[in-house]
Amino acid sequence: MDLAIHLATLCRKSLVELDSHLPDFKPSHPFTADEIVSLPLDKHRIDDTLHELPRRKSARHNLAVAISSFLYPVHQGSLTAIIRYEEDRVRLRAWAALQRRYDMLKATIRNGHTTRGLSSGAAPGVQAPVWASRITSQGVWDPAKHPISLEGVPAIPMPVEIAHEADLAPFLNHLVGGGTSKLNSDEEGFELDDGRGEPYYGVKGAEFRKGVVYEDGRMDLCKMVVGPDHIGKLMDSLRPNEFVRHFLLGNNIIGPVGAHEIASFIHDLPGRIDTWYLAGNCIDGPSFNILVNAMVKSDAITNIWLKRNPLGSHASEDVYRLITGVRNLRTLDLDQTQLGDRGISDLFNRLAVHGMPEGAKLPLKHIYLNGNGISNEGAQALGRFLASPHCGLTSIYMSSNPLGDSGANALAQALPKAPYLTRLLLQSIGVSTKGAVALCKAATGHPVLEVLDLGQAYATHDLGQGYNYIEDGAVTAIQDLVSAKSRLSYLNFGHMAVAPPAINLISEAVLKSPSLVFFAAYPILPDSALRAATFRPAVDTTFANPAEPTRPQILMSKAVQEHLSANVKARYGEETSYSQFMEEDKRWLVSDKTDVRKIDSVYRNRDAGLARHRLLTLVKNWEEGDETLDRVMAAHAPTCSLRRH
Structure with missing residues (x-):
């Protein structure tokens, strides 16, 4: 009886939805x-259970x-109810079946493929169908058709669970005793990677159930999640410890x-x-203000990492104080901090008029935006x-922002006035050929x-940003950029809205570059010059793979690779x-x-490695109804029973 009530409720709700939104x-x-x-089946969905509604003439009569x-x-014995139900069942089952087909076709398009009767998807012969499908589906980014928020991508940490006290205790006890990268005989730890140390680099370390101390002074608790419950005890344990100099606490939701x-x-x-690595820690504007008040008094701090903290646009004044007040700050990470266009504008307008003695420069070299x-x-x-005499920025990371051609032109105009800039990364900024040409011309012959x-950017789709759409019209400007005498060593255009012949033209210029090591x-x-693959029954051969590069493409790719290697x-x-x-x-x-x-961090690198080999799925979204973040933001004081004072 409960099942019948449940299914009847679903039927009634879905029939109302169907009549309201899909009346025809x-x-x-x-x-x-x-x-x-x-x-519009992405907006108006039916419970898939209704695909299997029982039929009148079946074992589930x-x-x-x-x-x-x-x-x-109706009164007992009447067939009206079952007849009307059967008519509705046919409609609901058809809707569910159509929804299933819709999901399959959307997945086909999303993965860059095509099918009979589907006009979208990558064209045959394209070697990167997923990228091709998504980029060509967008075309030149149009803010009117694909609006992107000027408030920034939401600063939400990855889903995690706060650690148990018992799991953290051995590591905190190690720290409070002045622990280094070496273990005492009575401690519940082990040598990092069986004594081999940090993968690839071989840096030795002491690892515990949760937590690592490396011999170069890094303390690593990334993704170990001390939360607001245990952060007080962690900071207390570090007070007597003079060995740790680099504090890695990424995604700990403190x-x-x-x-x-x-x-x-x-x-x-x-x-x-x-070093303060504080990414993904639910630090909001008011609490960031408290942090800045302390940080500006430190001469030891050289780099601060704040990715995925919801600072908000009103934090721009505090970011300004951080940049101008932390005397040795070289690197500042503001990725995905919801500063927004307004906050960023306020920050750099303040910095542009910041007063300093003649010849003096701000210490900041690298900024992530x-x-x-x-x-x-x-x-x-x-x-x-960038045009200010006090700016010494050498690296700007500005990907996944709705800059478009107007923003690209603004940067292009500033580029010649930035004599120290060595790195400019602008992936997925919604730029078209026009903006790309302006940037290439501005970068041509740049001294450094x-x-x-x-x-x-790999996360373009997930973050809802705009792909760069660079077409044949940019080829000449790119050739000039590559051919000019400069220090250009790394040039990436990724997936361009061009055909193979355009790439060959650019590659010919690359073959003459004495400085490029990555292209x-x-x-x-x-x-379009390629003929369609054919099949001759008499020969009985298989079709040639349409995605296979042609021999001239293979030879050009090999020549470029050999030149870059040299x-x-x-x-x-x-x-x-x-x-x-x-x-x-x-x-x-x-x-x-x-x-x-x-x-x-070995923790971040381990997870990334497992994900690359498909041995781990990185969960990106919190489950509906999970109140962890609400509790973190509402916490008022540490609650860890291990805290000593």
Whole structure:
């Protein structure tokens, strides 16, 4: 009886939804694939259970009769209810079946494939169908059709659970005793990676159930989740410890309580910690203000990482105080902090007029601004700061922002006035050929620029950003950029809206570059000159793979690879192979080694490695009804029973 009531309730709700939003729906209509994907079935869904509603003439006849009686109460013996139910069942089952087909077609398009009757999807012969499908479906980014928030991507940490006290206790006891990367005989820990140390680098360390101390002074609790419950005890355990200099606490959701605890630690011991890696910790604007008040008094701090903390646009004044007040701050990570276009504009307008003695420069060298909703206004403000005599920025990471062509033009105008800028990364900023040409022309012959990235960010789709759409019209400007005498070493356009012949033209210029060690550009449009593959029954051969590159493409790709390899040897030494460059040196071409090495975490790297090999699925979204983040933000004081005072 409960099942009949449940199904009757679903039927009634779905019938109302169907009549309201799809009144012309006819189960017998022959839908084409294009017609199906155009239906609003992403907004108006039916419970898939209704696909299996019991039929009147089936082994589940009694259940069908029970459902019909709840839907259409009639006197005993009447067939009206079951007849009406059967008509509704046909409609609901057809809707569920159509919804299933809709989901399959959408997945086909999303994964870059096509099927009979479907006009979208990647064209045959394209080697990156997923990218091609998504980029061509967007076309040139149009803010009117694809609006992107100027408030930035939501700063939400990855889903985690706060650790148990018992799991943290051995590590905290190690720290409070002045513990280093070496273990005492009576401790519940073990040597990192069986004594081999940190993978690839071999840095030794002491690892516990939760927590690692490396011999270079890093303390690593990334993803171990101390939360507001245990952050007080952690900071207390570090007070007597003079070994730890780099504090790695990524995705630990410590909240405002944690920010206050860290601020108190810095206030009391301003010369202790060099690196503060605080990504994904639910630090909001008011608690960030408390942190800044403490950090500006520290001469030890050189880099601060704040990714995925909801600072908000009103935090721009505090970010300004951080940049101008922390005397040795070289690197500042503001990725996905919801500063928004307004906050970024206010920040850089303040910095542009910041007063300093003649010849003096702010210490900040590297700034991360990815995913902050930056548009034309923010780009113009950044341009004004780049032209300031007090700006010494060498690296700007500004991907996944709705800059578009207007924002790109603003940066292009500022580029010649930024004599120290060596890295400019602008993946997925919604730029078209026009903006890309402006940037390439501005970068041509730049005295120090080494890295220019106008490719596509892997998270473009997940973050709801706009792909770069660079077409044939940019080829000449790219050729001029590559051919000019400069220090350009890394050039990435990723997946371009061009056919293979355009890539060949750019590659010919790459073959003459003495400085490039990395170049990437891939066509997402098919080569119209290629004839369709044919099948001759008499020969009985299989069709040629339409995605296979042609022989001229293979030869050009090989020539480019050999040229880049030769440039790598000239730059890094004859003993350096290209694979070695890709594994290690490429990373430090794109990032500053001094500061980025300080935030390397075995926990983050282990998870990333498992995910790459499909041995771990990284959960991105919190479950509906999970109140963890609400509790973190509402916490008022540490509750850890292990705390000693």
